[in-house]
Amino acid sequence: MKAFIFDLNGTMIDDMEYHTSAWLRLLNNELGGSFTWEEVKKEMYGKNPEVLVRIFGPERFTAEKINSLSIAKEKQYQAEFLPHLKLLPGLHEFLEAAYQKNIPMAIGSAAIPFNIDYVLDNLNIRHYFKTIVSADDVVLSKPHPETYLIAAERLQVPAANCLVFEDVPKGAEAAANAGMKAVIITTTHQPPEFDGLTNILHFSGDFTGEFYNKILYN
Known part of the structure; x- marks a missing residue:
């Protein structure tokens, strides 16, 4: 990726x-x-x-x-x-490692800028992301692929080479519709709720574990 x-x-x-x-x-x-x-x-x-x-x-x-x-x-x-605002376990280390490897990263969210700014600025992580796609940037929300296609275009990376991190079935479906693979964080939905989606590479509760080392270093 x-x-x-x-x-x-x-x-x-x-x-x-x-x-x-x-x-x-x-x-x-x-x-x-x-x-x-x-x-x-x-x-x-x-x-x-x-x-x-x-x-x-x-x-x-x-x-x-x-x-x-x-x-x-x-x-x-x-x-x-x-x-209670904090990144999920392992995510800060993952972002820092990707940043050091010059892997371009983006946020593709249905949230309004008011909420995205709240997270990025309170956690001081804005510098990790080359672009941010918010609710204000799209006409059609997930599961339409527009959010993720705009992010890929701004990153200047083909959609097929982008890996999406999501937590809801509609978001994973949006990634599939964009031609992108997805990793699912199971904070709110469990694996059976994603049945029928063939673009999912991995399920996990956070960003710890060998899978995340593999996608960074392999």
């Missing part, structure tokens, strides 16, 4: 529980819903506006209201998660 592309939430940091909690509070307490944890978790992919439209339909909110709800949800998430 000539380049690495990382999803962010749930892949680099174990924060999806906090996203789910923030969504659940917004949907039920502020918007009058009666959703369960599992129902909310199932809908948490793509851009925030897409989540709201999937749940409430296209006519419920104005674009301005959707934006304000999205920011309110992210502020709640950030406040709750900040004391």
Whole structure:
């Protein structure tokens, strides 16, 4: 592989529980819903506006209201998660080793820049990434391949030579649709949930283990 592309939430940091909690509070307490944890978790992919439209339909909110709800949800998430913000085990060492080997790296996330900046700047890891593709950079969210194809183009590396790190089935599907192999971090979804996807090389709970040495040094 000539380049690495990382999803962010749930892949680099174990924060999806906090996203789910923030969504659940917004949907039920502020918007009058009666959703369960599992129902909310199932809908948490793509851009925030897409989540709201999937749940409430296209006519419920104005674009301005959707934006304000999205920011309110992210502020709640950030406040709750900040004391726990850290990279998954082994990831800092992996990023540093890849950086020293001049392997180009990117972030390809459905998060808004407000959330990506929160992670990169609080953890001081922005320098590892040559480019960042956020929700603001794409028209179509995962599982459409646009996020990962833009990242590959900006890295100037053919899609087939990019390895994606993901945590959700829709993200792994996006990698497959882009012609990319994927490594799955099992923070929120387990291997059986990825059945049918043939582009997955490895499952692991974090970035430790011999597999990560092999893809760096072989």
